[in-house]
Amino acid sequence: MNPAHQGNTDAVESDVGGRVRIFDTTLRDGEQAPGFSMDRRAKLRMAHALEDLGVDIIEAGFPQASPDDFAAVAEIARTLKAPTIAALARCQEADIDSAGKALQGARQSRIHLFLSTSPLHREHKLGKSRQEVIDIAATAIRRARTLAHEVEFSAEDALRTEPDFLAEVFSVAVEAGASVLNAPDTVGYVTPSEIHAMFTYLREHVRGAESVVFSAHCHDDLGMAVANSLAAIGAGARQVECTINGIGERAGNAALEEVVMALRTRQPLFRVDTGIVTQRLFPTSRLLAELTGQAVPRNKAIVGDNAFAHESGIHQHGMLKHRGTYEIMRPQDVGAKTSLVLGKHSGRHALRQRLVELEFAVDEATLDAVFESFKNLTDRQRSITNDDLVALMDKHQNHHPTAAVAVQS
Numbered sequence: 001m002n003p004a005h006q007g008n009t010d011a012v013e014s015d016v017g018g019r020v021r022i023f024d025t026t027l028r029d030g031e032q033a034p035g036f037s038m039d040r041r042a043k044l045r046m047a048h049a050l051e052d053l054g055v056d057i058i059e060a061g062f063p064q065a066s067p068d069d070f071a072a073v074a075e076i077a078r079t080l081k082a083p084t085i086a087a088l089a090r091c092q093e094a095d096i097d098s099a100g101k102a103l104q105g106a107r108q109s110r111i112h113l114f115l116s117t118s119p120l121h122r123e124h125k126l127g128k129s130r131q132e133v134i135d136i137a138a139t140a141i142r143r144a145r146t147l148a149h150e151v152e153f154s155a156e157d158a159l160r161t162e163p164d165f166l167a168e169v170f171s172v173a174v175e176a177g178a179s180v181l182n183a184p185d186t187v188g189y190v191t192p193s194e195i196h197a198m199f200t201y202l203r204e205h206v207r208g209a210e211s212v213v214f215s216a217h218c219h220d221d222l223g224m225a226v227a228n229s230l231a232a233i234g235a236g237a238r239q240v241e242c243t244i245n246g247i248g249e250r251a252g253n254a255a256l257e258e259v260v261m262a263l264r265t266r267q268p269l270f271r272v273d274t275g276i277v278t279q280r281l282f283p284t285s286r287l288l289a290e291l292t293g294q295a296v297p298r299n300k301a302i303v304g305d306n307a308f309a310h311e312s313g314i315h316q317h318g319m320l321k322h323r324g325t326y327e328i329m330r331p332q333d334v335g336a337k338t339s340l341v342l343g344k345h346s347g348r349h350a351l352r353q354r355l356v357e358l359e360f361a362v363d364e365a366t367l368d369a370v371f372e373s374f375k376n377l378t379d380r381q382r383s384i385t386n387d388d389l390v391a392l393m394d395k396h397q398n399h400h401p402t403a404a405v406a407v408q409s
């Protein structure tokens with residue numbers, strides 16, 4: 001068993017341990033975005049990869065959404081050993097019962113209930129008063145408590161909810177038996193300082209706060225999902241809900257790989273750890289792209305093709321002297337590799353390095369001459385391959401047979 005998973009169900013212990021629980025919702029919030037749906041087989045493959053990655057909780061789906069999603073949650077619950085398996089449910093009996101049923105085979109099960117709390121959602125979406133929202137949540141939590149090992153309660157649109165009302169809803173949720181309180185920024189509206197203030201307020205005002213885990217679930221509508229998740233951690237959140245490649249509703253959720261590597265790379269700042277096997281980040285990202293048919297953008301942090309690629313001559317020169325000049329993480333720590341790509345922006349240092357790797361012995365005069373041909377080629381071609389370089393060297397040697405020696409090509 002991955003040591004990351006040992007003892008991952010004790011709410012109180014997690015809050016004092018400097019350990020942030022990673023709740024992966026790739027298979028639920030990620031999957032519900034247009035273009036990303038996965039069938040049962042794809043979900044099962046992804047769930048195994050998430051287990052290997054060391055996530056603490058896998059939200060496997062929304063069983064009431066469709067028969068195949070029910071089956072996917074049930075199969076993941078039966079099959080996986082280490083992580084807690086969560087299933088989403090509205091505060092409705094049918095949803096709760098179907099989540100409980102789907103989770104029956106899980107070693108550690110969690111029903112994840114949600115109910116809107118913001119004035120906008122209360123009035124226009126649910127048509128419910130404050131008191132009705134509180135009563136519906138409490139009744140649902142008590143029912144879910146009998147069907148799973150643990151219950152998480154999410155106050156949908158929490159970050160646009162009146163703080164005193166949110167604290168009251170959460171206090172009732174704790175009394176009813178919820179052990180994880182999730183305050184989602186459902187529409188990606190807030191800034192880091194605002195979410196920090198909300199989590200600080202909640203931890204001070206929710207009755208029973210010391211016995212539960214506070215959780216952040218941030219959306220990326222304004223591009224702040226990761227920053228907001230980190231700010232919530234700074235204010236005491238000890239569970240973060242995130243997805244591989246940041247997939248999810250609209251602009252997506254906080255990207256798991258970004259949250260995890262920010263916490264790791266800036267450990268002295270955040271002083272918390274996760275149980276993620278970071279070397280699995282890149283392969284897990286690629287598996288998701290394969291299963292959904294949605295490519296990872298080249299410039300995506302941590303897992304994009306360009307995350308550790310350098311084409312600019314000045315950067316390549318720096319990298320050849322000391323990789324810390326232009327890389328803040330070691331690519332092997334996320335399962336990736338550094339590449340010095342030769343193209344229009346490259347300089348002599350990187351060109352010479354590649355020629356040496358190709359086992360050409362190159363003097364300065366040859367390098368200058370080949371560099372000129374190389375630059376001309378880059379104006380016609382976006383990147384230059386090893387075969388292109390060998391051809392350039394052959395051409396040069398035919399004109400100047402003694403200038404460069406191909407030791408082997």
Ligand SMILES: CC(=O)SCCNC(=O)CCNC(=O)[C@H](O)C(C)(C)COP(=O)(O)OP(=O)(O)OC[C@H]1O[C@@H](n2cnc3c(N)ncnc32)[C@H](O)[C@@H]1OP(=O)(O)O
Nearest residue numbers: 032062064065066090091092114115116125126156186249
């Ligand atoms: C913030 C989030 O990401 S929440 C999760 C969103 N994910 C999804 O919706 C994906 C899966 N959903 C589905 O497959 C479908 O919406 C179903 C099967 C769950 C429900 O379908 P339908 O019964 O046809 O309802 P529909 O989706 O059109 O409308 C939502 C209903 O749920 C109610 N509802 C919404 N949230 C909640 C809640 N947390 N608790 C109780 N009821 C809720 C709405 O008021 C509405 O009720 P009404 O039918 O009485 O008017």
Ligand SMILES: CC(C)C(=O)C(=O)O
Nearest residue numbers: 114154156157184186
């Ligand atoms: C169900 C909840 C946690 C959610 O997805 C949201 O509010 O964005």
